[in-house]
Amino acid sequence: MQYRHRIGPVTHVFNDLRELMAKATPARSGDVLAGVAAKSAEERVAAQMCLADLPLSTFLNEALIPYEGDEVTRLIVDRHDADAFAPIRALTVGGFRDWLLSDQVDSETLKKLAAGVTPEMAAAVSKLMRNQDLILAARKCNVVTRFRNTLGLPERLAVRLQPNHPTDDARGIAASILDGLLYGCGDAVIGINPASEDPTKLAQLWRMLDELIRRFEIPTQSCVLTHVTRQLDAISAGEPLDLIFQSIAGSEAANRSFGIDLALLREAHSAALSLKRGTVGDDVMYFETGQGSALSANAHHGVDQQTMETRAYAVAREFRPLLVNTVVGFIGPEYLYDGKQIIRAGLEDHFCGKLMGLPMGVDVCYTNHAEADQDDMDTLLTLLGAAGVNYIMGVPGADDIMLNYQSTSFHDALYLREVLGLKRAPEFEVWLEKMRLTDHTGKLADGSASLALPALRKFTDDSAA
Incomplete structure (x- = not known):
């Protein structure tokens, strides 16, 4: 499935969820080496804005690495806890970021949520966060x-x-x-x-x-x-x-x-x-x-x-x-x-x-x-x-x-x-x-x-x- 976001006269097209995630990632040399990084700051912003509007449930239906050929993907899908996911089921990735940073979310809330968060959801929301957001949200997570x-x-x-x-x-x-x-x-x-x-x-x-x-x-x-x-x-x-x-x-x-x-x-x-x-x-x-x-x-x-x-x-x-x-x-x-x-x-x-x-x-x-x-x-x-x-x-x-x-x-x-x-x-x-x-x-x-x-x-x- 293609994903699109328009900035001014330019429509940026991302051929699948894997490409959208890669192009939305803050710049790093490894992604350039792999040939998956955004080619410009504008393309990165377009990908991040498109990703922000994506429903979290998309990650339950579109695997970045096919289920049939990868046991880690099978583990992610088979172990997903739908009940734990329920409180954020209706959110977009951007909405998830706002929810994580809100005063209503505390350590106990995030402890109950953990089994409902797939790796791809966690990665996606992190791509929309500033460093201070990553610090504030992580500080709420106490894992003993x-x-x-x-x-x-x-x-x-x-x-x-x-x-x-x-x-x-x-x-x-x-x-x-x-x-x-x-x-x-x-x-x-x-x-x-x-x-x-x-x-x-x-x-x-x-x-x-x-x-x-x-x-x-x-x-x-x-x-x-x-x-x-x-x-x-x-x-x-x-x-x-x-x-x-x-x-x-x-x-x-x-x-x-x-x-x-x-x-x-x-x-x-x-x-x-x-x-x-x-x-x-x-x-x-x-x-x-x-x-x-x-x-x-x-x-x-x-x-x-x-x-x-x-x-x-x-x-x-x-x-x-x-x-x-x-x-x-x-x-x-x-x-x-x-x-x-x-x-x-x-x-x-x-x-x-x-x-x-x-x-x-x-x-x-x-x-x-x-x-x-x-x-x-x-x-x-x-x-x-x-x-x-x-x-x-x-x-x-x-x-x-x-x-x-x-x-x-x-x-x-x-x-x-x-x-x-x-x-x-x-x-x-x-x-x-x-x-x-x-x-x-x-x-x-x-x-x-x-x-x-x-x-x-x-x-x-x-x-x-």
């Missing part, structure tokens, strides 16, 4: 998850402690973990991206993290971010896994490029649940996404990269994850060229994920060859804090020496909590005060007075053995 602590409560900010090492050196990893704990980080997860896929080395990492958490009774969870099949093998071998991690994308073909499908994820979810390692909940999955992944795998089906990203959230939503993280600037300037595009994409991803009921974190990051710097990341970090992001990354010095990209540091988390008055996960906050790592207000205490510091240092030394 639990494993060994409670994440996503209002006025809380968690941190993934990311102690990567280029050779998976146990002492180096343990030293980074100690550094992060002393700065009050690690409540979201202590998660290692391993440099090696050697099962023996992976097992050593899982055991080290398990021993650390058990010995010091830390109310957090661990994860080694290797391929899901490695994690299934580890579970079969009796290794102590907390969370199952996997990168996911928005089409069957893109997920196939990651070596996964929905059946494999269901198997992993069931295996993790069988371990019963959570203490306050059983949300056991950790997913990472990022705009551009489907295009980089030549599996985008002509759909713009931001809409493809939201489709990945449908995959995540199927498995009740503890954590979802868009690694927003990681793929590079071919997909998000500069700080402006990265900032916009981070706010879009966070809003769309939250609207769909996901516990969204953002890796506020960029590669060294992007036209971006740490000032851009400070801006995005602050905006996401205002938007109610569930968690961010904590990397020593903000420079990941294994993955070779720039992210956010332990100090950045201190800054954001101080400026916006944000607390840590409640169980983790109690533990930090008990260990005298923080005082009763949540501020860092004198490390030398900590009950845990000598033992943590010994753990670091022992890890080298």
Whole structure:
């Protein structure tokens, strides 16, 4: 079906919904690379105005990727909750934007709505929003998850402690973990991206993290971010896994490029649940996404990269994850060229994920060859804090020496909590005060007075053995 919008003497024609969505997307390098971007600012505005008048129900009748050939599309269609959708059934995309920003819509309203919002609806409404709209609407979405602590409560900010090492050196990893704990980080997860896929080395990492958490009774969870099949093998071998991690994308073909499908994820979810390692909940999955992944795998089906990203959230939503993280600037300037595009994409991803009921974190990051710097990341970090992001990354010095990209540091988390008055996960906050790592207000205490510091240092030394 064609869509048309007239501006002055020019009638802009969009051949189908896929083209309309792509042309309405704010400018980004990935869509130019894919050949789907608007050719002018006028064409983009025409597409946005046409999209604003489109009934939301259109997305239930016109699939961007055919149902018969894509299991992600089938998941989206088959899982759609018509009852949850009912309050917005009569709205256009523009009307949906106005409704989301209205005073009548609160956190409870959006919680009930989430299962009725398809990825394409979320992507469409985000294309009509300014940055401040994305922040305001996302702030209304509180998505709470639990494993060994409670994440996503209002006025809380968690941190993934990311102690990567280029050779998976146990002492180096343990030293980074100690550094992060002393700065009050690690409540979201202590998660290692391993440099090696050697099962023996992976097992050593899982055991080290398990021993650390058990010995010091830390109310957090661990994860080694290797391929899901490695994690299934580890579970079969009796290794102590907390969370199952996997990168996911928005089409069957893109997920196939990651070596996964929905059946494999269901198997992993069931295996993790069988371990019963959570203490306050059983949300056991950790997913990472990022705009551009489907295009980089030549599996985008002509759909713009931001809409493809939201489709990945449908995959995540199927498995009740503890954590979802868009690694927003990681793929590079071919997909998000500069700080402006990265900032916009981070706010879009966070809003769309939250609207769909996901516990969204953002890796506020960029590669060294992007036209971006740490000032851009400070801006995005602050905006996401205002938007109610569930968690961010904590990397020593903000420079990941294994993955070779720039992210956010332990100090950045201190800054954001101080400026916006944000607390840590409640169980983790109690533990930090008990260990005298923080005082009763949540501020860092004198490390030398900590009950845990000598033992943590010994753990670091022992890890080298």
